[in-house]
Amino acid sequence: MTDQNNASLPSFDFADVQAAHARIRDRIVHTPTLKSITLSELSGADVYLKFENLQFTAAYKERGALNALLLMDESKRKAGVIAASAGNHAQGLAYNARNLDIPATIVMPNTTPMVKVEQTRGHGAEIVIHGTNYDESYAHALELAEQRGLTYIHAFDDPHVAAGQGTVAIEMLETVPGLDRLIIPIGGGGLFSGMATAARAINPGIKLTGVQAALYPSMYGKLSGKTVTAGGDTLAEGIAVRNPAEFTAAVIKKYVDEILLVGEAQLERAVSLLLQIEKTVVEGAGAAGLAALLANQDKFAGEKVGLVLCGGNIDTRLLANVLLRDLARSGRLARLRLHLRDQPGALYNVVREFADHEVNIIEVYHQRVFTNLPAKGLITDIECEAKDRDQLEALIAALNKSGYDVRQVELAD
Structure with a gap:
């Protein structure tokens, strides 16, 4: 497929994804696609989950990185590869490069979680920490590529990478041919581009929905023509991309039915539910x-x-x-702030209310100095655990009825 509006964009179609599938299928984990009975009941849809978190490096990024590496000629392999990445692409590239005896260098911003830095280093890559964000790391990686004669493997702006990612859709539709819709995360757009190209070729009537973190709605803004701001600390750092590529944007525009935005509380709830219901650990983007x-x-x-x-x-x-915050939002954990008189028995009377309502006290914090209360007053924060929200609200109502000034410390939405 050559974009009709920009002939300079690379050719990309289903044949590329099929070739990638044949090339990599014996070198990656064929992860399961399973129906979630509980999530289906909870959502009202028949929900099928593709467990790409079960790849060796715990992410689908292995697919695209491996496909790109296998397509390199021998001279470029000997020279080595380089990439800028804050995590999953870095690990997927480093792991497969080591298996193919290709030297790999990864440039990571200094904000990268240490667990991802060490996991990538553990796969044999040279780690270069540079910049405070992806864009600064990317610019430095391009400089190093030119200086050292390395091949840059982009995390998403590469048809070979997108073709590898598209093999996820082939596997899903082989397992569940009758899927009505795929809901696919979008950061730079490599996963959506590859999966959408494959899915529409296999099932022309399938619906394709993209998802972005509300803090990083870059592809949504690009395709809708709306002015958006991308930035902030998101749980979904794997799709926190400020500048989507022209190549992936063109493919997504061709296939996407809609792009939805999700907030941080929604991401936190989803991570928590997947652990509680499916017993599987998934990052925010996943x-x-x-x-x-x-x-x-x-x-x-x-x-x-x-x-x-x-x-x-x-x-x-x-x-x-994330798990504790989800418990707090559900009403099972709470922090109650009370104003008390600084006198004997004041805390005892409050604690007795907790005991009467069978709400467990976890921590108690007193603040006597840094408060706008009179000198004989104090602020007490009590962290507690209830069976459910109704039990917690009954306790708060009883405390208020007893004359205490009670306020629940809320989490941000």
Whole structure:
């Protein structure tokens, strides 16, 4: 396929994805596509999950990186490859380069989680930490490529990479031929480009929905013609791309039915649900499809929907925070802030209310100095655990009835 509006864009069609499938199929994990009974009941759609977080490096990125490496000639392989990446592309490229005896250099911004840096280093790549964001790392990687004579392997702006990513759709539709829709995360657009090209060739009537983090709506803005701002700390850093490529944008524009945006709380809930229900660890970008599905249940009700759990590389401390925040949003964990008089028995009377309502106290914090209360007053924060929101609200109502000034410390949406 050559873009009709820009003949300079590379040719790309289903034949490229089919060739990639034949090339890499025996070198990657054929991850399962399984129906989730519980998520289907929860969402009102028939939900099928593609567990790409079960690849060796825990992400689909292995596919595109491997396809690009296998297409290199021997002289370029000997010289080596380089890429800029904050995680999954870095690991996929480093892992497959080592297996093919190709030297690999990865440039990573200094904001990259240490777990991803060390995992990539563990695959034998030379790690160069440079810049505070992807764009700065990318520019430096291009400089190093020219200086050292290395081949740059782009994370998404490369038809060989997109073809490899498209093999995800071939496997999904081989397993579940009757899918009505695919919901696919979009960052730079390589995954969507490859999967959409394959899916429409196999099933011309299939619907294709893209998902972006609301903090990074770059492809949505580019294709809709709207002015958007991309930036901020998103849980879905794997799709946090400010500047999508012309190549992927052209392919996505050809195939996409819509692009939906999901917020941080929706991403956190999806990550938590996948761990609780499917017992599988998924990073924010990998949970974006489920987040979009749950946020738009009426749109997808009754459809047979395929979701790609495209990665599982999430920092364990961050995962713990996500799970605790989800418990807080559900009303099972809470922090209650009370104003008390600084006198004997004040805290005892409050604690007795917690005991009467069978709400467990986890932590108690007193603040006597940095407060606008009178000198004999204090602020007490009590972190607690309830069975559900109704039990928590009953406790708050009882405390207010007893004359306490109680406020629940809320999480941001």
